[in-house]
Amino acid sequence: MNEWIVQIMTSLNYVGIGLLMFLENLFPPIPSELIMPLAGFTIAQGKMEFFPALFAGVLGTMLGALPWYYVGKLVGEENIKRLADKYGKWISISRKDIEKADQWFHRHGEKAVFFGRLVPGVRTLISLPAGISNMKLVPFLIYSTIGTTIWVWLLTFAGYKLGENYELVDEYLAPVSKIVFIVLVVALVFWLVQKRRQKQRQRKV
Template identity: 45%
Template structure:
């Protein structure tokens, strides 16, 4: 998986980084914790501008979040819960994910839109209850972009500072990331084949 991410960024450059971050926020298995530090490392090597890489990653993450926001706003709670129950398991979007995201949003409101950008698992689906609740899109984008920018900046700085040591990390990052991907695939297969659960109220 590590090598695939490296080849994607190296072949597509900054737009490829933005694309990976957009996909990471729509379909969770692409980890930003691996993508963004790598972008910082490649920027330190002079492969591309760190500023452009930062802007591309932040923009891609924000657009990916906007996808789920509009899903929540256009489809509404009942239709999304019905979709999560019948078809959501095909894309890793379960009724439990939606219930958890709604609970987080009800408890924390706009704060979770900002802070959720930095929490794996939460950041993908926290946009949905914001859309369902009708949060103004401008406020949603500002909170999302701010949270994404902070998360991207922290991870890129880490990758940039590592520089030459990143090559050493790659020797163990690759098998670990491959193992994680394998677990994600197994979890997805389990969601697909297990018996459906009844919709919760």
């Protein structure tokens, strides 16, 4: 897959970045953890500019997020899960993946779209529960764009700094993403505890 990513980016330049990030959001097995670091390495070689590459990555991601959003909005949760059981193996999406993304959305509300864009394994599919829950398009685009911009910038900058070793981004990101996930869960638990205490205080009053 690495060679395929390199060929597309080399031949299509910024359009290649946008296309690859678009496909990455449609088909999770295509890793942004390799696409944008490679773009960063290419920038370090002087063959691309940083901000056009960043823009292409964000634009491709956002365009790729919209199909999943509208699938969730039009098809509905149960139908999507049934389709995942039947055809999900072809694009590496399972019922469990959908349920995980759905739980994220319901726990964090609209902010889940922002946080979800920063967590591998959730970021691609967070559009589904947003659509299922009929989240308005404008807030969806705003939260998604902010989260996506941060994610794409981090990956591109990491690839720029690592140079020829840009592939290490994918290797190092796996444990880091777990830490981020744990921190977010801890923060969520703390928030829920605080909310419960507030409700108890209100009842006593």
